[in-house]
Amino acid sequence: MPPELARFIRPGDGIVLGQACAEPQTLSAALVAQRAAFSGASVFLGVNYAGIIRPEHADHLKLSAYCGAGHNRVLADAGVLDIHPHPYSRLAPLIRERRIPCDVALVQVSPPNQRGEYSMGLAVDYLLPALQSARAVIAEVNNRIPWTHTEKLFHKDDFALLVEASYEPAAPPPARTGAAEAAIARHAAAFIADGATLEFGLGILPDAVCAALLERKSLKVHSGSIGDGVADLMQRGAVATADCAMLIGTRKLFDFARDNPAIRLRSTEYTHHPRVLASLARFVAINSAVEVDLTGQVNAEVARGSYLGAVGGALDFIRAASFSPGGVSLLLLPAARIVKALSGPVSTPRSEAGVIITERGAADLRGCTVRERVRRMEAIAILQ
Numbered sequence: 566m567p568p569e570l571a572r573f574i575r576p577g578d579g580i581v582l583g584q585a586c587a588e589p590q591t592l593s594a595a596l597v598a599q600r601a602a603f604s605g606a607s608v609f610l611g612v613n614y615a616g617i618i619r620p621e622h623a624d625h626l627k628l629s630a631y632c633g634a635g636h637n638r639v640l641a642d643a644g645v646l647d648i649h650p651h652p653y654s655r656l657a658p659l660i661r662e663r664r665i666p667c668d669v670a671l672v673q674v675s676p677p678n679q680r681g682e683y684s685m686g687l688a689v690d691y692l693l694p695a696l697q698s699a700r701a702v703i704a705e706v707n708n709r710i711p712w713t714h715t716e717k718l719f720h721k722d723d724f725a726l727l728v729e730a731s732y733e734p735a736a737p738p739p740a741r742t743g744a745a746e747a748a749i750a751r752h753a754a755a756f757i758a759d760g761a762t763l764e765f766g767l768g769i770l771p772d773a774v775c776a777a778l779l780e781r782k783s784l785k786v787h788s789g790s791i792g793d794g795v796a797d798l799m800q801r802g803a804v805a806t807a808d809c810a811m812l813i814g815t816r817k818l819f820d821f822a823r824d825n826p827a828i829r830l831r832s833t834e835y836t837h838h839p840r841v842l843a844s845l846a847r848f849v850a851i852n853s854a855v856e857v858d859l860t861g862q863v864n865a866e867v868a869r870g871s872y873l874g875a876v877g878g879a880l881d882f883i884r885a886a887s888f889s890p891g892g893v894s895l896l897l898l899p900a901a902r903i904v905k906a907l908s909g910p911v912s913t914p915r916s917e918a919g920v921i922i923t924e925r926g927a928a929d930l931r932g933c934t935v936r937e938r939v940r941r942m943e944a945i946a947i948l949q
Contacts, residue, residue, distance in 0.1 A: 611631065612813070752922045764789070767813070854902070883917050
C-alpha cells in the first residue's frame with residue numbers, strides 16, 4: 566500500500582526530492598498520485614532520470630529545478646518547469662534561507678548497518694541541507710542501495726516515515742562512445758599529470774576521459790559526481806580516494822562503493838565550497854558544454870530552444886582550477902559545437918576560459934587576446 570503523504574505534506578508546502586540515481590521512486594509515484602491532497606505544493610527537482618513526474622502533474626504541483634537533465638527537458642518544453650539558474654554551490658544556502666523552500670524532504674536511503682545507521686546511499690549533495698531544514702523527512706529504504714560512507718548517518722527516529730522498497734536505481738542514458746569521444750579524451754589526458762586532483766562534470770565526455778587515465782598514478786577525485794569510469798580508475802589503482810556529492814552510474818559503481826571508505830559522499834557545502842576548493846593543488850576541472858563560441862563563452866544550458874543543461878557546478882570548479890597551483894580547466898565538446906555566436910545564455914563567461922578540447926585538438930585560451938583565441942578556436946572547430 567502506498568504511503569499516505571498527506572499526513573505529512575500540507576497544501577503550499579515546499580518539497581525537495583532526491584535526484585538522479587538517488588530519486589526515491591516509490592515516494593515520487595505516491596507524490597504525483599496524491600497531489601490533489603496538497604495542491605499548491607512546490608517540488609524542487611534535480612536530475613530526473615526516472616520520469617515519474619510528468620507535465621500533467623503541474624495541475625496541482627509547482628515544479629522547479631536547477632537543470633533540464635533527463636526528463637526535465639520534457640517538463641521545460643511543456644512550460645511547467647521553473648529553472649533556478651544558480652551555480653551549484655548556491656543551492657544549499659538557498660535551501661537553508663528558504664528561497665528554495667523545504668518543508669518536507671523525500672529521499673532514498675540504504676538499509677541500516679549493524680549499528681542501526683542508515684546512510685544516504687547514492688547522494689548527499691544539497692539533500693543534507695534539505696534534511697536539516699525540513700519539518701518532516703520521509704525516507705525510502707531501498708535494499709538495492711549500497712551502504713556508503715556519507716557525511717551524516719541517520720537512525721530510525723530521524724525520519725517521520727520509513728518506506729521499504731526494492732528496485733534498481735534510476736539510470737542515466739547509456740553511454741555511446743566512439744572514435745570522436747576517444748580522441749577528445751586522449752587530447753584531454755595530455756593535460757593531466759600524475760598526482761592531479763580531478764573533477765568530472767556530467768555527460769559522456771568527462772567520463773570517457775577516465776579510460777585514457779588508467780596508467781596514471783596517485784590521482785585523487787574531488788567532484789560533484791562520479792561515475793563508472795572513476796570506479797575503473799580506483800580498481801586499477803590510478804585513483805586513491807574520491808570525495809563527491811553523489812554517485813551517477815550503474816550497478817558496477819554501486820557495488821564498488823558499498824562500504825568502501827575510499828569513496829566519501831559529502832554535502833555540496835563541502836564539495837563545492839570556495840574555501841575547500843582553494844586548498845586543492847593541481848586541480849583539473851573536466852566539464853562539457855552545449856556550445857562554445859570563438860572567444861570562449863560557454864552555453865551549458867539551452868540547445869535548439871530547449872532547456873537541457875544547467876549552470877551547475879562547472880563555474881565553481883572552473884574558477885577553482887584556474888587558481889589552483891598546477892591546475893587547469895578543460896572543457897570538452899565535439900568540434901561541430903564550436904560556433905561563431907551562442908544560441909543560448911552565457912553559462913560561463915569567456916573571462917574564465919581555460920583549455921577547450923575537441924576531437925581535432927586543444928585550444929589553450931589562457932592569457933590569449935580575443936584575436937588569438939579566435940585563431941586557436943578555429944583550428945579545432947568545424948564551423949557551419
